[in-house]
Amino acid sequence: MPSFLTDSMPLTPSWWDIAARIALTVIAGGLIGLDRERGGHSAGFRTTILVALAACLAMVQANLLLSTYGKTFSYFTQMDVLRFPLGVLTGVGFLGGGAILRRGDMMTGVTTAATLWFMTVVGLCFGGGQIVTGTVATAVAYIVLSPMKRLDTWLTCERKATLVIHSSETNVPDLSGVLNPLGCRVLFVSYGPTSDGRSGVTFELRWMAKDREASSRAILDALSAHDVAGFSMQSTTT
Known part of the structure; x- marks a missing residue:
């Protein structure tokens, strides 16, 4: 199995690995974003791609910084580079908060905010080289947001x-x-x-x-x- 398909984050990813991560992130963000765009939601095709891509690039950068010159394997647990993608994940919470609106007794944008936060996690998976995990997560998200939405018309x-x-x-x-x-x-x-x-x-x-x-x-x-x-x-x- 190719290295870029394994659920691991290589110390020194190749340009092929990085390109594959970015491409899969764009595909995943586009798939989920297209479904949201067709539904007329505020965070649609381009927004979802950008959020997922930003998380992916943050994780790629953290991956590249793991091999910083002068560090040895014993220092990996003490490095703070992985706090950068975690900060991106936290920052998306503010973006999601802006998507939630309350007008009287009506609240809108909750699923949109959750989708942005979820796609950030998917982007982190792809950016960290967890291709299988990111792919499965994208498939599950699409099922939840699209086919399962029909349950709204079936449930009392x-x-x-x-x-x-x-x-x-x-x-x-x-x-x-x-x-x-x-x-x-x-x-x-x-x-x-x-x-x-x-x-x-x-x-x-x-x-x-x-x-x-x-x-x-x-x-x-x-x-x-x-x-x-x-x-x-x-x-x-x-």
Whole structure:
């Protein structure tokens, strides 16, 4: 088996080894990034490649510095060159943190941040010469991000929404009779003015459903007799 395919980091990698690591990193980053790009996520094709490539180059540099002139084998455990790629891994945490946004009850970018952090680890694997490990990790990541995403349409999950209905304080509507048959729980939240200045009642709705859009339309259809001022889903978008 060629040396660049073994799960080890040679002391003096050849230019062929380095080129193979960089090429495989670009392929891995492109594969994962293309899937994210097609999904319309903020960290897409180029971003994922750059993150993985930066980690790979950091690890390659650390690998080259292992053979620093004047050091002997007994000093390897005392050298700090491997702290450089670890610093890159930590720095990506800030990049991932910037990808996470919270707007009210909705949080976006969590999977994007996790993907960036994971691709940094993949880049470190390739950069350190762990080609088999990096390849397997890329394949697993692609399966998790692409085919397994279809599980979202198969699983029955709890859905949440905020409902605002125009109503006077003396006439708070009872929605349980309308929504309970749909498996929807109604929780009173507050009473106060709505965005248009009229009085309104705010409810929190919770229900179990596979199809988020279809179940939401069913709830809105059931509320046709009421003066709905607002209906917003509470969910996590990745």
